[in-house]
Amino acid sequence: MDMPSPSHRIWVDIVTRKIGYRLDFLAAKVLLARLIQSAAEDQSAENISACAEKLHAVYAKNLAVSSAQRDLKTIFGSERS
């Protein structure tokens, strides 16, 4: 699966709530709730980048998980997943 890199803008947009999705992957949802809170409390570029990297990592390490695959389709569209 061709997944965009951690530096792709969309990961930052998700953790800063500029864009929201209805997601299925349990680990990502629980983590994302924490990351959104962290990104709101500490809006430094370093922290937001770190949050984006953590969200990317949870998907990158779980590409075989059905719900993660569905989420990536939701986030990036079927042509990229």
Add this chain to the structure above:
Amino acid sequence: MNQSIMGLAEATELVKAGRILLLAGDEDILRQLPKGQWIAGTIPYFIAPGHGGLAVRDKIFVTDISAVVESVSIAQYDQDTLSRVYVEGPEHGFSFIVMPATCQTHLAFALNAPSYEDFGVRPLIGWISGVHLSDLGKVTPKIFNGLTGVALEEGALVLQAALVPGKVAEIGILNLFEQGDGDVLTFPAGGFSVSDVLVNGEKRNFSEYISENKLDTRLPLVADYYGVMVNSAFQSVDQAPGKVVFYAPVFNGVRYKHAKPVEDYVAAFNSRVAQECQGCGDRIIFSCNCILNYLYSDLEGKTTAPFFGPMTFGEIAYQLLTQTMVFLDIYDA
């Protein structure tokens, strides 16, 4: 069927046959098992195939994962080393954790797991061991490392399971509780025990608020974690010192609401299973549900098929949960 409840002799045969087992039972019966590839926690409450909900001390609930697991190791952690639990999980597999209720490692995990390195990156599922309710305060919950035969009342044991090629592990939860329509509750200081609450932003004493509003404390507080409903179940409400104690901590910065009532747990459960898990029964390798659901929803003699397992003092799906069923789904990649 990879899950069943059985007597000591039958469980001993499985251990001696080299099966890889996740076990739950009363301390006395677990102590009689031979060494082998098993991990266990103490609890005498189960929902078992063919029985439904039951409390029994002379049986062991056995989950045999041999068919889907290529190899296992068992790691022991304490409150200081548990932060490595996600990092040290198998690359292709899952980690299965058991911890005794109220030990320091349990409390540390409850408060800190979401900040551990690589949280969520590898699957972590498990449960908090307990005791028969008539033994509360007299007997401590235990966990057992089958490889060594050692029983612990402090720490965590993690069975790190590498899956056979072509299989994928996915953790799910089934929580029947949803946020009610009441006040938004936030906590200036999180933890297992709180005094103050912000009710729609206004500071109040939480025990007084509960009393004044006649909150049914059998219903948990519920937080919305990006669509995942996460409960904090009430343990006690003490008017005198003004303390409210939870079975799972509340966190600063998280918005909670008191749960809507669930009128008929089994009917609601079956409805959710039909909606979200049709046909998944054969893939469910392990599940556990909360002792509070067993008690408050009177599950003795009732079934929650296709989900069977121990009734626990806390459930773990990446992080500590309460009043929630968690399950491990193994399927073909």
